[in-house]
Amino acid sequence: MSDDQWVSESAPYIRPREGGSSNAWTEEAARRGRQGGQRTLSVDTIPAPEEVRAALGLPQGEEVVVRRRLILLDNDPVELSDSYYPASIAAGTRLADLRKIPGGAVRLLADLGFVGEDTVEHVRVDTATDEQADLLGLAHGSAVLQLVRINATRDGAPFEVSIMTMPPERHLTYRLRRGAL
Secondary structure, eight states: OTTTOOOBOSHHHHSOOOTTOOOHHHHHHHHTTOOEEEEEEEEEEEEOOHHHHHHHTOOTTOEEEEEEEEEEETTEEEEEEEEEEEHHHHTTSGGGSSSOOTTHHHHHHHHTTOOOSEEEEEEEEEEOOHHHHHHHTOOTTOEEEEEEEEEEOTTSOEEEEEEEEEOTTOOOOBOOOTTOO
């Protein structure tokens, strides 16, 4: 994707979509004449990793549901996306199910009363785990970009942490527009 240099806006990824509409990534890729897709790799209930536990404000030992997806551009892997939800929110919903979520996770969360009104994104560089390197087609020990997105309600209650891992040549540009949300 390094030859594309396209500007991506975060707002479509955190705004609830109408049921039946395609996901934000598929639409973004299509606007550029490309094919965006994704494959759900796993959905598990696990003890919250420390970074996720702290971001969600959960007590020690609390469980989260993690949805792990491989994001594709023209059928090539370009990103791993791990989305974490408190089990108290996700258990018994499609978030905890391996099947595709009609309208997407953001729509389902909105239907459950969780709308991202306060979103924080952190960008960092890390070393790919062996699994990340294999899934993204990178040499073991390669650097990766990670975007960590924390979504919270208007009153500041966090309900989702997404960690998106990308090849190092990925170019991230953000545009913020007044009223985009």
